[in-house]
Amino acid sequence: MFPKRLSEGYQSFLEGRFPSERSRYEKLAESGQSPEILIIGCCDSRVSPEVIFDAGPGEMFVVRNVANLVPPCDPDSESSYHGTSAAIEFAVNALNVKHIVVLGHASCGGIRAFYDDAKPLTKIDFIGKWMSQIAPVAERLGPGTGDRNANIKRLELAVIEHSLQNLMTFPAIRRRVEKGELELHGTYFGVATGVLFLRDPKTGEFHPCLETGAPA
Numbered sequence: 031m032f033p034k035r036l037s038e039g040y041q042s043f044l045e046g047r048f049p050s051e052r053s054r055y056e057k058l059a060e061s062g063q064s065p066e067i068l069i070i071g072c073c074d075s076r077v078s079p080e081v082i083f084d085a086g087p088g089e090m091f092v093v094r095n096v097a098n099l100v101p102p103c104d105p106d107s108e109s110s111y112h113g114t115s116a117a118i119e120f121a122v123n124a125l126n127v128k129h130i131v132v133l134g135h136a137s138c139g140g141i142r143a144f145y146d147d148a149k150p151l152t153k154i155d156f157i158g159k160w161m162s163q164i165a166p167v168a169e170r171l172g173p174g175t176g177d178r179n180a181n182i183k184r185l186e187l188a189v190i191e192h193s194l195q196n197l198m199t200f201p202a203i204r205r206r207v208e209k210g211e212l213e214l215h216g217t218y219f220g221v222a223t224g225v226l227f228l229r230d231p232k233t234g235e236f237h238p239c240l241e242t243g244a245p246a
């Protein structure tokens with residue numbers, strides 16, 4: 031049975047938001063989408079980019095995977111499908127986005143599971159293989175302090191950095207960044223506080239996006 035929550039939510043959309051944005055939907059259907067922003071976020075149900083950035087239809091091209099990871103550009107590997115890379119390639123080459131935002135977040139279950147060395151969820155364990163991408167990141171960071179939460183946050187921020195670095199392994203992205211046609215941004219959402227942090231490209235440090243934001 032189709033979840034009641036969804037049919038009710040759809041009805042609310044149809045009666046509320048859709049009429050107010052109808053002309054925008056019609057225009058987008060006719061002319062196609064041309065979002066200027068690609069967001070790479072986590073699947074986490076608390077970190078919906080369209081909600082956090084109050085986005086309307088057609089404004090953001092969103093790719094979500096566990097732990098907002100960008101794998102390195104690896105066109106020669108035929109052993110797996112590259113869903114994230116395909117979406118990134120489409121956003122850059124076909125949609126000509128002007129910004130790519132990696133949106134990490136606090137309390138990331140995928141990163142916490144990696145940190146705690148959680149047992150595989152299934153025999154196939156796709157998630158374990160996916161998260162193993164961050165093993166070199168954790169190794170580079172070293173053992174950290176005795177504060178588990180601080181260590182996990184440090185890893186969450188380093189994963190954002192890692193994804194930004196891997197974005198630059200895509201030749202089309204590197205070329206556009208170097209020509210000033212594309213900007214990359216690192217962001218981190220504090221789920222409990224609602225504070226959005228931006229990565230300073232000069233220092234690599236994260237600071238609140240708005241001065242009015244509550245402390246993390």
Ligand SMILES: [Zn+2]
Binds near residue numbers: 074140
């Ligand atoms: Zn997450």
